[in-house]
Amino acid sequence: xxxxxxxxxxxxxxxxxxxxxxxxxxxxxxFNIAQAFGILSFMIGACAxxxxxxxxxxVYLCFLFGCQTTHxxxxxxxxxxxxxxxxxxxxxxxxxxxxxxxxxVFICANVFWGVLLYTTPISLLAIAGACFGTYAxxxxxxxxxxxxxxxGAVSWLTHNLFVQSVGATLLEIMVIITxxxxxxxxxxxxxxxxxxxQ
Numbered sequence: 001x002x003x004x005x006x007x008x009x010x011x012x013x014x015x016x017x018x019x020x021x022x023x024x025x026x027x028x029x030x031f032n033i034a035q036a037f038g039i040l041s042f043m044i045g046a047c048a049x050x051x052x053x054x055x056x057x058x059v060y061l062c063f064l065f066g067c068q069t070t071h072x073x074x075x076x077x078x079x080x081x082x083x084x085x086x087x088x089x090x091x092x093x094x095x096x097x098x099x100x101x102x103x104x105v106f107i108c109a110n111v112f113w114g115v116l117l118y119t120t121p122i123s124l125l126a127i128a129g130a131c132f133g134t135y136a137x138x139x140x141x142x143x144x145x146x147x148x149x150x151x152g153a154v155s156w157l158t159h160n161l162f163v164q165s166v167g168a169t170l171l172e173i174m175v176i177i178t179x180x181x182x183x184x185x186x187x188x189x190x191x192x193x194x195x196x197x198q
Contacts, residue, residue: 034074038167041067045171049149049178052186054141061091061137068168077163079123082113083130094137103138107131122162129155143186146179153179 041064048060065088072080090106114127132152136145157172 032074034071035166037067037071037074038165038171040167041071042167042171042174046174046178049146049175050182052182052189054145055095058091058095058137062088062095065091068171071165071168072163075163075165077123077126077165079114079117079119080126080159080163082117083110083126086110086113087130087133090134091137098138100138103134106134106138110134122159125155125159125162129153129159143183146183146186150176150179 044060044064044067048057048064051057051060065084069081069084069088072078072084086106086109090102093102110127110130114124117123129152132148132155136148136152140148153172153175157169157176160168160172
């Protein structure tokens with residue numbers, strides 16, 4: 001069973017579940033349009049982070065951040081909205097331009113919006129995740145880029161657990177796993193390239 005089939009099966013199981021899910025805090029989460037966007041993000045992310053080509057990865061990320069921005073807006077997590085909207089813009093720009101000064105501008109913008117929209121210490125995790133992602137797309141390639149994405153995913157995972165986002169939590173777990181797989185694949189590709197000596 002390939003990865004896209006597995007993602008589809010998970011989505012079908014999730015949508016077939018009762019409309020209310022019990023979580024450890026004994027609170028109830030209604031399955032609604034916000035969670036649907038989170039699940040859609042999860043499915044796009046599954047395709048995105050398995051890409052070995054950096055440009056293909058960035059194109060998938062554009063769709064991912066568009067979904068995530070909508071998802072967090074519907075959840076009312078406005079720091080995460082700002083972080084994802086900036087991530088969408090920065091990723092669109094990074095497809096064409098990889099100038100270091102642009103990366104610095106977007107990192108500063110993330111910090112600015114983070115301070116402006118600060119509500120709790122948890123909201124800082126969204127900004128940290130966005131900054132890791134910005135550094136990755138503007139300053140890194142290949143395996144180092146994927147390592148930075150993993151660090152960002154750990155920040156987002158913690159944030160998403162606190163805001164009770166089902167799809168985005170699954171997404172970040174999947175981001176960590178698929179990036180580890182892609183790092184392994186890239187490492188094997190690098191080992192198989194013959195060294196040319198003169």
